[in-house]
Amino acid sequence: MIVLFTDFSPTGPYVGQMKAVLAARAAGVPVIDLMHDAPACDPRRAAYLLAALAPEFPDDAVFVAVVDPGVGTDRPAVVVAADGRRFVGPGNGLLAIVARRAGRRAAWRITYRPERLSASFHGRDLFAPVAAMLARGDAPPGEPIDPAAIAMPGWPDDLAEIIHVDGFGNAMTGFRADRLVPDAAVTVSGRRLPRRRTFGEAAAGEAFWYENANGLVEIAVNRGRADRVLGIGIGTTLAIEDARG
Amino acid sequence: MIVLFTDFSPTGPYVGQMKAVLAARAAGVPVIDLMHDAPACDPRRAAYLLAALAPEFPDDAVFVAVVDPGVGTDRPAVVVAADGRRFVGPGNGLLAIVARRAGRRAAWRITYRPERLSASFHGRDLFAPVAAMLARGDAPPGEPIDPAAIAMPGWPDDLAEIIHVDGFGNAMTGFRADRLVPDAAVTVSGRRLPRRRTFGEAAAGEAFWYENANGLVEIAVNRGRADRVLGIGIGTTLAIEDARG
Amino acid sequence: MIVLFTDFSPTGPYVGQMKAVLAARAAGVPVIDLMHDAPACDPRRAAYLLAALAPEFPDDAVFVAVVDPGVGTDRPAVVVAADGRRFVGPGNGLLAIVARRAGRRAAWRITYRPERLSASFHGRDLFAPVAAMLARGDAPPGEPIDPAAIAMPGWPDDLAEIIHVDGFGNAMTGFRADRLVPDAAVTVSGRRLPRRRTFGEAAAGEAFWYENANGLVEIAVNRGRADRVLGIGIGTTLAIEDARG
Numbered sequence: 001m002i003v004l005f006t007d008f009s010p011t012g013p014y015v016g017q018m019k020a021v022l023a024a025r026a027a028g029v030p031v032i033d034l035m036h037d038a039p040a041c042d043p044r045r046a047a048y049l050l051a052a053l054a055p056e057f058p059d060d061a062v063f064v065a066v067v068d069p070g071v072g073t074d075r076p077a078v079v080v081a082a083d084g085r086r087f088v089g090p091g092n093g094l095l096a097i098v099a100r101r102a103g104r105r106a107a108w109r110i111t112y113r114p115e116r117l118s119a120s121f122h123g124r125d126l127f128a129p130v131a132a133m134l135a136r137g138d139a140p141p142g143e144p145i146d147p148a149a150i151a152m153p154g155w156p157d158d159l160a161e162i163i164h165v166d167g168f169g170n171a172m173t174g175f176r177a178d179r180l181v182p183d184a185a186v187t188v189s190g191r192r193l194p195r196r197r198t199f200g201e202a203a204a205g206e207a208f209w210y211e212n213a214n215g216l217v218e219i220a221v222n223r224g225r226a227d228r229v230l231g232i233g234i235g236t237t238l239a240i241e242d243a244r245g
Numbered sequence: 246m247i248v249l250f251t252d253f254s255p256t257g258p259y260v261g262q263m264k265a266v267l268a269a270r271a272a273g274v275p276v277i278d279l280m281h282d283a284p285a286c287d288p289r290r291a292a293y294l295l296a297a298l299a300p301e302f303p304d305d306a307v308f309v310a311v312v313d314p315g316v317g318t319d320r321p322a323v324v325v326a327a328d329g330r331r332f333v334g335p336g337n338g339l340l341a342i343v344a345r346r347a348g349r350r351a352a353w354r355i356t357y358r359p360e361r362l363s364a365s366f367h368g369r370d371l372f373a374p375v376a377a378m379l380a381r382g383d384a385p386p387g388e389p390i391d392p393a394a395i396a397m398p399g400w401p402d403d404l405a406e407i408i409h410v411d412g413f414g415n416a417m418t419g420f421r422a423d424r425l426v427p428d429a430a431v432t433v434s435g436r437r438l439p440r441r442r443t444f445g446e447a448a449a450g451e452a453f454w455y456e457n458a459n460g461l462v463e464i465a466v467n468r469g470r471a472d473r474v475l476g477i478g479i480g481t482t483l484a485i486e487d488a489r490g
Numbered sequence: 491m492i493v494l495f496t497d498f499s500p501t502g503p504y505v506g507q508m509k510a511v512l513a514a515r516a517a518g519v520p521v522i523d524l525m526h527d528a529p530a531c532d533p534r535r536a537a538y539l540l541a542a543l544a545p546e547f548p549d550d551a552v553f554v555a556v557v558d559p560g561v562g563t564d565r566p567a568v569v570v571a572a573d574g575r576r577f578v579g580p581g582n583g584l585l586a587i588v589a590r591r592a593g594r595r596a597a598w599r600i601t602y603r604p605e606r607l608s609a610s611f612h613g614r615d616l617f618a619p620v621a622a623m624l625a626r627g628d629a630p631p632g633e634p635i636d637p638a639a640i641a642m643p644g645w646p647d648d649l650a651e652i653i654h655v656d657g658f659g660n661a662m663t664g665f666r667a668d669r670l671v672p673d674a675a676v677t678v679s680g681r682r683l684p685r686r687r688t689f690g691e692a693a694a695g696e697a698f699w700y701e702n703a704n705g706l707v708e709i710a711v712n713r714g715r716a717d718r719v720l721g722i723g724i725g726t727t728l729a730i731e732d733a734r735g
Contacts, residue, residue, distance in 0.1 A: 001268055003261070009657025010255050010500050013543055013704075016493070016524035020547055023491055023520045030268045034261035040658065041713075053258055057265055069713070072688030119688040121703030167254025168285065198317030198364040213366030214258075223286075223314070246513055248506070255500050275513045279506035298503055302510055412499025413530065443562030443609040458611030459503075468531075468559070 001058055002031045002135050005050055006066040006123060007040040014121065018064065018128045025132035034063075038164075039234055041069040043094040044155065045163040048174030051097035052214045054085060064123065064131045065089035072119040077110040077126055078150055079140040086134050088127045096152040105147045112141035162219070162236040169225025171232050172218050175240060177211035187239040188219055189230045205229075246303055247276045247380050250295055251311040251368060252285040259366065263309070263373045270377035279308075283409075284479055286314040288339040289400065290408040293419030296342035297459045299330060309368065309376045310334035317364040322355040322371055323395055324385040331379050333372045341397040350392045357386035407464070407481040414470025416477050417463050420485060422456035432484040433464055434475045450474075491548055492521045492625050495540055496556040496613060497530040504611065508554070508618045515622035524553075528654075529724055531559040533584040534645065535653040538664030541587035542704045544575060554613065554621045555579035562609040567600040567616055568640055569630040576624050578617045586642040595637045602631035652709070652726040659715025661722050662708050665730060667701035677729040678709055679720045695719075 002022055008014040015036055022031050034053060039045040046067040054063065068075075068090040076091035082102035087095050091109070099105045110130055117125045133141060159174025166172070180186075186193050186209045196208040202222035207230055212218035217240070221229045247267055253259040260281055267276050279298060284290040291312040299308065313320075313335040321336035327347035332340045336354070344350045355375055362370045378386060404419025411417070425431075431438050431454045441453040447467035452475055457463035462485070466474045492512055498504040505526055512521050524543060529535040536557040544553065558565075558580040566581035572592035577585050581599070589595045600620055607615045623631060649664025656662070670676075676683050676699045686698040692712035697720055702708035707730070711719045 001265070003265070007657075011525070011527040012654065012656045013525045013539075014656070016522050017543070017546070019522050020491070020493070020524075023522060024548055027520075030272075032261050032264050032268060034265075035256070035258045037256040049258075053262070056262070058269055070690065073690035118703035120700070124703065164257065166257040166259070167252075200315065200318035210365070213363035213369065246510070248510070275517075277506050277509050277513060279510075280501070280503045282501040294503075298507070301507070303514055409502065411502045411504070412497075445560065445563035455610070458608035458614065 001061045002026065002029055002131055003034050003057055003061050003063045004031065004036070005034045005038055005053070005063055006036050007038045007042075007046065008036050008066070008123070010036045014123065017121075017124045021124055021128040022132055025129060026135045029135045038067050041067065042234075043067045043069070043090070043092045044152075045159065045161065045174065045234065047094050047097040047155070048159045049163050049172070050094065051101055052174075052176070052216050054082075054098050057085060059084040061085050062131045062134045063087040063089075064127050065094055066123040066127060067094050068092065068122065071122050077122065078145070079108040079110060079130065079134070079142065080147070080150065081106040086140075088131045088134065090122070091150050093150075093152045093155070096150055096155065099147055100151060100157070107145050107147040107150055108140040108142040109145050110140070110142040160238045160240050162232055162234050162238075165227045165233060169227040170212075170218055170220045171226050171236070172212060172214075172216050173238060175217045175238070176215055177217050178215065180217065180240065185241045186217060186219075188236060189232055191230065193219065246306045247271065247274055247376050248279050248302055248306050248308045249276065249281070250279045250283055250298070250308055251281050252283045252287075252291065253281050253311070253368070255281045259368065262366075262369045266369055266373040267377055270374060271380045274380045283312050286312065287479075288312045288314070288335070288337045289397075290404065290406065290419065290479065292339050292342040292400070293404045294408050294417070295339065296346055297419075297421070297461050299327075299343050302330060304329040306330050307376045307379045308332040308334075309372050310339055311368040311372060312339050313337065313367065316367050322367065323390070324353040324355060324375065324379070324387060325392070325395065326351040333376045333379065335367070336395050338395075338397045338400070341395055341400065344392055345396060345402070352390050352392040352395055353385040353387040354390050355385070355387040405483045405485050407477055407479050407483075410472045410478060414472040415457075415463055415465045416471050416481070417457060417459075417461050418483055420462045420483070421460050422462050423460065425462065425485065430486045431462060431464075433481060434477055436475065438464065491551045492516065492519055492621050493524050493547055493551050493553045494521065494526070495524045495528055495543070495553055496526050497528045497532075497536065498526050498556070498613070500526045504613065507611075507614045511614055511618040512622055515619060516625045519625045528557050531557065532724075533557045533559070533580070533582045534642075535649065535651065535664065535724065537584050537587040537645070538649045539653050539662070540584065541591055542664075542666070542706050544572075544588050547575060549574040551575050552621045552624045553577040554617050555584055556613040556617055557584050558582065558612065561612050567612065568635070569598040569600060569620065569624070569632060570637070570640065571596040578621045578624065580612070581640050583640075583642045583645070586640055586645065589637055590641060590647070597635050597637040597640055598630040598632040599635050600630070600632040650728045650730050652722055652724050652728075655717045655723060659717040660702075660708055660710045661716050661726070662702060662704075662706050663728060665707045665728070666705050667707050668705065670707065670730065675731045676707060676709075678726060679722055681720065683709065
């Protein structure tokens with residue numbers, strides 16, 4: 001299985017162009033669009049989102065992860081293996097959190113150079129071809145590097161910021177709920193929010209936080225849009241008290 | 246064939262997460278995204294849209310239908326068989342109209358409980374796994390119930406409201422055109438609209454109604470956006486005179 | 491491989507309805523969504539976009555191209571073969587540029603009529619079934635015509651207009667970059683833009699043009715949205731000096 005995680009947006013030709021490469025070079029391998037509205041040009045916030053979503057995928061999944069504002073510069077292209085799953089993408093921190101949370105990790109700097117390498121679309125020209133190689137069973141086409149080379153030691157283990165707003169207006173944070181004590185206080189936009197288990201537990205119009213289906217602290221409003229009610233969006237910071245450890 | 250009909254929006258990770266489950270549990274079965282912008286949190290209007298779209302799919306199609314504002318509460322999870330096609334989703338009325346219009350119908354309350362059942366994402370954790378079972382040939386994992394239990398007797402046979410606005414600004418209603426006499430009057434936003442067969446029959450800028458490709462009364466403007474020209478959107482009601490029967 | 495290029499928007503049921511037809515009639519053939527936000531109702535601008543994107547697809551790809559404001563009128567339905575690739579769509583100019591740029595070209599007027607032919611959705615009822623026939627190896631179901639019949643002799647070889655704005659706000663033109671001398675001046679919104687090879691070569695906030703990954707002149711702003719910074723969108727014209735030939 002090849003899994004796509006990009007900030008290309010679901011519109012435009014880029015996703016289709018990547019898929020055409022995959023269909024030609026890894027025929028028969030299922031391709032899953034995980035999301036194409038990852039935090040745009042923002043590998044740091046995208047890293048926490050990817051790390052929350054990746055663990056439920058099969059152990060042999062190959063991810064193409066592209067949030068790459070530095071495409072065309074000298075940032076490296078890398079392959080990361082984390083608990084068996086492999087990730088292909090830019091070495092700009094996007095894969096740092098998924099690697100940090102893994103029990104087993106390895107990394108390679110991609111040295112393969114395709115015949116055509118545009119300055120602005122490595123997703124199509126480099127990352128998709130490498131993912132197809134991995135999905136077919138080839139070794140990473142590059143040289144092993146110390147995973148520490150792609151770690152971002154200054155980044156926290158969990159990110160107390162909004163990293164995604166879904167179609168309903170619910171706001172995901174980069175903070176894992178199991179890092180909080182059960183009655184932890186979460187404050188955003190000056191409002192201290194209660195914890196609820198489900199939307200149904202909240203009164204109509206009530207703002208609350210809950211552990212979402214991916215294990216993250218999420219801000220929501222029952223029968224309303226949290227983004228509009230609370231005036232929050234990607235990058236809004238939260239105050240979280242009483243986090244464990 | 247597994248067909249997805251949700252209000253998750255085409256953005257965000259939810260659709261991809263459902264598809265990963267289907268790819269793992271029903272490998273090789275084609276998965277079709279019918280739409281992911283069904284009327285949001287609105288099973289009533291979504292029910293008429295689904296009922297209009299479903300009949301053109303193959304008889305052995307399995308639908309995953311998720312418009313489920315009550316997820317996490319005690320609303321039942323159901324399987325409905327309607328003229329052979331099977332539908333998996335919440336028992337909140339979403340499947341009531343497709344069942345009502347079928348010549349043959351049956352229903353089951355899902356009793357299967359997956360290892361992981363989040364409070365907010367039954368599409369991934371419950372409905373997709375059940376759809377995979379059905380697509381593989383298993384029986385519905387639950388107990389038969391009287392289809393009357395999921396009927397919504399207070400809902401009309403056709404809904405004289407806008408239930409979807411497409412990318413061109415055309416506004417679909419929940420009313421089947423073959424229920425109208427040919428020269429029926431349709432009034433919306435205080436304007437009585439003529440019937441046209443095609444866009445080309447209407448003058449540039451003219452508002453009209455026609456029978457759309459799914460058999461529904463649709464409001465349109467030739468070379469314009471009906472939603473903006475007429476100030477209409479999901480939920481706008483229509484006055485329809487001279488409907489048959 | 492069947493490739494979809496439409497202006498249906500990624501939302502709503504139309505794309506899924508086409509894919510259901512393809513899944514039933516060309517089972518096992520990969521279907522790629524190239525884009526569903528081609529310039530809406532605008533076959534002229536869409537023609538230049540399609541012509542820029544098509545050459546990277548496999549020689550045996552079958553394209554379903556639908557930008558068809560005249561659906562339901564007497565505009566012809568056609569098949570075009572261009573350097574081996576085949577294109578199914580309306581004979582309204584949408585396929586004129588891809589044919590013009592091909593070394594080998596042929597055309598057919600589709601005479602096949604399906605059992606169900608709605609007035610407004612030939613993508614589902616006519617073009618998808620014909621594409622499925624071609625993908626299965628059938629000959630075009632129609633009569634050969636002179637490709638000149640679908641040419642648009644009044645249209646230029648390259649279009650000095652914005653034809654697509656991507657999710658990052660970058661604005662693609664219909665002008666091939668290799669038609670310009672290296673230091674060509676591109677002026678848009680009264681601003682003469684420098685050429686850069688990559689985003690990284692531009693200063694933060696600087697507007698520039700570059701050759702995008704599809705060979706087109708594209709207007710961009712480093713770390714910004716060109717559409718907003720320059721006030722440009724689909725249809726904005728450019729002044730291009732010193733084009734070759």
